[in-house]
Amino acid sequence: MPPLPDLILEPLVRAALAEDLGTSGDITTRTVIPAGTRYGARIVAREAGVASGMQLAAIAFRLVDPALALRILCPDGQAFAAGDTLAEVEGCAAAILSAERVALNFAGRLSGIATMTAAFVAETRGTQARITCTRKTTPGLRLVEKQAVRHGGGFSHRFGLSDAILIKDNHIAAAGGIRPVLRACKAHASHMMRVEIEVDRLDQLAEVLEEGGADVVLLDNMDAATLREAVAMTGGRLVLEASGNMRLERIAEVAATGVDYISVGALTHSARTLDLGLDF
Structure with missing residues (x-):
């Protein structure tokens, strides 16, 4: 780069x-x-x-x-x-x-x-999965730490809170559920703004697919079998990102499930x- x-x-x-x-x-x-x-x-x-x-x-x-x-x-x-x-x-x-x-x-x-x-990145070869970093960076050094991820062949998630809408579990809890947060995004977010929502169960994914309004779904702390089922349920309609406990020894298995991205906080907080x- x-x-x-x-x-x-x-x-x-x-x-x-x-x-x-x-x-x-x-x-x-x-x-x-x-x-x-x-x-x-x-x-x-x-x-x-x-x-x-x-x-x-x-x-x-x-x-x-x-x-x-x-x-x-x-x-x-x-x-x-x-x-x-x-x-x-x-x-x-x-x-x-x-x-x-x-x-x-x-x-x-x-x-x-x-x-x-x-x-x-080497563990994802032969798959479509891309390795991406997160906002778990050293205060003041985010720019260069994310650049270092790019130097290693990875990709960057959003740079900060102002880049995109990322609805996490606490947002869902405070707003009253998946449907209310997605409806709020459809009502108020710019058409230029991407929306990602986190789920940790397949019934939540089904709710997101039914409601619409998201571009990306963050599949949090799912095992490989559940990730494969999520990929099948989605059928290419949304971008899927796997996250949570992404150790090096399980990356090849996760990449093989068909997810598009694998986010790894350890790249910047534990290298x-x-x-x-x-x-x-």
């Missing part, structure tokens, strides 16, 4: 650098590195994965010192092996050291998300940070 404009990403990186540098800057580097010292360094993968966050790492180095010479060897979305060099940077040693942790934090965290996503290092 094409990179986002640096202008959009810079505020995230600036905030991270300001948090790290504080009010006095990098006092360790300033104390022990002679002024004018120049060096070269590499970002190296300690394990295999899929790159993400390299654009943010580059921004971190440039913000600390625009004179640094930086070369990205493994762009976002590209797979790499353990021991591969992902980027090279050369110039003021103090600047490299001051930007190092922020650059690696972004690249390691986001590459972890992309790598986990790629593993889930392990990938081990990347900066070597002088």
Whole structure:
């Protein structure tokens, strides 16, 4: 996928650098590195994965010192092996050291998300199912975490509450049932707005199909047999999304039921940070 404009990403990186540098800057580097010292360094993968966050790492180095010479060897979305060099940077040693942790934090965290996503996507091969993330993201980092999912071959669910109508179980309870919420959507929602409704039983799905007014049905916490029955009941009339307890070991079985999407909150809330290092 094409990179986002640096202008959009810079505020995230600036905030991270300001948090790290504080009010006095990098006092360790300033104390022990002679002024004018120049060096070269590499970002190296300690394990295999899929790159993400390299654009943010580059921004971190440039913000600390625009004179640094930086070369990205493994762009976002590209797979790499353990021991591969992902980027090279050369110039003021103090600047490299001051930007190092922020650059690696972004690249390691986001590459972890992309790598986990790629593993889930691999389990759907040969089916129509797409892996998608959710709003279970780190506050303030949703944009780049969802971008990392895309780098891993996944897709994004709605970005925020203002993107689409997603009627969850608590909405149904508070509004008085499935039919009232769907009728409210038909009466008030823009014709440009997609509507998704969550069900966890087949009788609820039957009610949605009878009432109409939804574009997508979220099949929550159903086993594979029930998902297959839901697909058969729907007959292609609505988009179906499976969710709830979507562990890697059951993705192939879920994808084979014929659902269109599988949403996995763990992609952004539980991905392990990938081990990347900066070597002088």
